[in-house]
Amino acid sequence: MQQPEAITKIPILVVEDQSIIAADLTDCLENLGYEPAGVAVSGEEAIQKVAETHPALVLMDIRLKGAMDGVEAAAQIWTQFQIPVVYTTGYSDPNTLARAKVTGSFGYILKPFEERELHIAIETALQRHQLERNLRASQEWFATTLGSIGDAVIATDTQGLVRFLNPMAEAMTGWSQAEALGTDLSKVFQITDETTGAFLQNPALAVLHKGIATSLAQEQVVLISRDSLKFLVSANVAPIRNPQGSITGVVLVFQDVTDRQSGSNRLALVRTKWLEAQMAELQRLNQLKEDFLNAVSSELRAPLTNIRVATQLLELTLDRAGFWHSQTPEAKLEFERVRQYLQILNSECKREIGFVNDLLEVTQLDLEEDILQLDVISLGTWLPEIVRSFQAQARTGRQHLRLHLPAQPPSLVCDLISLRRIVTELLNNACRYTPPGETITVTAQVLNGQLELQVSNSGVEIATQELPHLFEKFYRSPNTTAYKPGGTGLGLALIQKLIARLGGSIQVESADRQTRFIVTLPLRNSISN
Template sequence: MPQTQVMIVEDERIVAEDIRRSLQKLGYGVSSIVSSGEKAIDEVKENPPDLVLMDIVLKGKMDGIEAAGYIRSHFNIPVVYLTAYLDDIVLERAKITEPFGYIIKPFNERELHINIEIALYRHKIEKELKESRKWFSTTLKNIGDAVIATDPKDHIIFMNPAARSLTGWNIGDKPDKSGKPLKGEIELICRDGTKRLIEECRAPNMDEKGNIIGSVIIFRDITERRKIEEIHLENKLLMYANKLKSEFLAIMSHDIRTPLTSILGFSQLLKQKKTGELNAKQEHYVDNILSSGKFLLDLINDILDLSKIEAEKMELDIDQMCLEKSITEIFGILREQAEKHNITMINNIEPGLDFIRADERRFKQVLFNLLSNALKFSKEDGGVIKLSARKEGNMVRFSVSDTGIGIKEEELGKLFDKFKHLNSGYVRNNKGTGLGLVISKKLVELHGGEITVESKYGQGSIFTFTIPINEILY
């Protein structure tokens, strides 16, 4: 353990030497001996000791009390006064410098030793207390929780920045709470009248006799956390309700599709006159049955597909498929309708792009939806619909462009909403289910791609979808 170093400030040389011998005999080191307050300050700057023995009456402009005050405030070194007398005036001056002891001359070694040890111990405790307070203060200032201390009448006597920021209260205010626990929480009323949910921990503050002199309150704002938890709960309930809805629709649609298929089958027999000739009115009725039945069947099939997707029960059958063959089939289905309305359909596939890996049935479903949608929104005097396919980066990009009526800008955001029919002026046939684009988007996303649309009202639209390149075979 290093030796404690003491500086002696004494203007009488013989007395100073006597003190030095006593200190060394007691096991202390003497860092220096100076005879004035000015020299004491200079020496402390150059060679700071652990303790200063300071004579009060010194030669020069600065006496021991002034020098001790400077050393105490600037260097935080404990000072013990040495003096032959101590009247009330000198004592009051000395007390201001917060000395660590007084030794009255003449003194013996035991008195010197006791005073020095007490001074050193007190200084050590004060230093630790100061550091502890600094740490405590820093912690209180920087923690996210609000901390408030109150007096016996519940008025605030201390609050950290977090408490001030949250509540808007000031020292002297009385905390305002509703007093009604809300599921284990407390509703706090801020200074501006706003209400916050808090978790509170309160402990009594007691004096040395055990009397309660106030309380310390630590609380945390949980308003946003509760809102997030409520949103998460609502989302779970919505997801569950959506799942139940999808399952119900799937069951209902399946039960309806079976008898509907029979109705369409028998209607087709009537249409083909398998059961006998029909007059014009009967043929009209049968056509209406077939048209309405097909629409209802398409709607049921779309609902079933959407229900499977939303219930995460849609499984893709990914395999190698011939791109040209699939496109030719879809074009063949739609060509008669296109020619009837003077619409030219163009197939523009990048050379060499013969095969891809995808769910062929679902791929053709997407393609059919986009191409039939383009036909539906074509102009009265005809137009052009073009399908393009090309390799682009790590994707194959498919585009369906048309020269139709286009889509109004304010309608674009609603394009992929369920059961949404756009109000874009003339539409050739607006008997769609309103689910085709929604299902197409979800099917493309299940393949790992995305679908986008560009449109200019009065000029046409371009629907683009992608399939990841790692599914492509050449």
């Protein structure tokens, strides 16, 4: 049997008219494990190379020689090829930022920048681009599905209180979803016996009690809507169970089965209302999504980024002006305090930007369908590159970083962007919380036909009562000896969602001054045709 081929490195095009900077960018890309797709020195050449090489991302200098600058080139690249662009420039004036923002760029890095900052900007842009692609596919799938469903659907919680109505259910019951939420199903779904006219018991109660699906006979059940319309209905009620098998509610699916001749006009009216409600709901959801993304991007992330850039420029300006080179000991002490304050401000801005990015990604994962972009990943080449990119960070913290792979590392079919985010988040946590002199170990092995990835660190132990809460949003351990300040409280919640999307699981063990995160993933994710 032929072994799967190793996954191709992500190609990135560099657009830079200064040869020294272009060469430096190319070296950085190679060090970070990307594949340089070439260098263009003008906007026109950039568009031509994109058409020829089809890179996954473009690093674009805003100020380019020639008739077309980087902003115009980026706009044409996005319009023609839908390829994300990250700006790399030494200019941060408001006009430049405004023009770059209009093009819908996927990132903005101010020169000079560190290799790690470049890595974060690229990964963030690739993830955002993937999320937007998934969101568009999800919206298309959702619209197509709603267009083909003619049944009414109501879902409840374990108390029989309404949690969801689709537009057809709204039209047939006369209740909007906003009005019905939290209302007892027996009020929203009022049914009577066709022969006697007597009101029938709420069918959800029996299903919740017995845990067995049931049907309502179509020739005997009449639904009375809120506006007194009557429908002869056929209905099915089934329990909703979580992955552990516990009942979390019921789902009710029903149809109007009134005689077609006598009920055709009423059914046509109901379907018209449903279609109108469907369009209104889709527009509302899309507007909510756009409002949220715009608020996070414009009102939070952009100002924080500008504050951080301004802080760095202030520190650089003071350095060039010789501010730090005082002759008196007293002045030197005061100047050193100023430097520390600037470093604190820069660090806190960076942390808050990370928090906003994590919050945005967690929210997008909550809203999106599980549409994965699957690739064949050779673990023997991919994982060492990821671990290698953290060696400098580990050395700075005086930590030892180790990798253990089996003699024949496996390949797996997985969503590459999600897997990269999972591993890098776990390694970031390990580097942040491991004391100096201790060891971080990454281990991969195949157990029971599944891939098991472990990231462990010594010198840290988490209290047993805290372990169940680690994956909750915004949870931070009160044990300050185990956890340093600086985390967003969202990283572990985010990777738990990503792992669940991949069909895997994550658990944590901590004892004897050792903490171990264990990720289990299927070697082969299925692809639906």
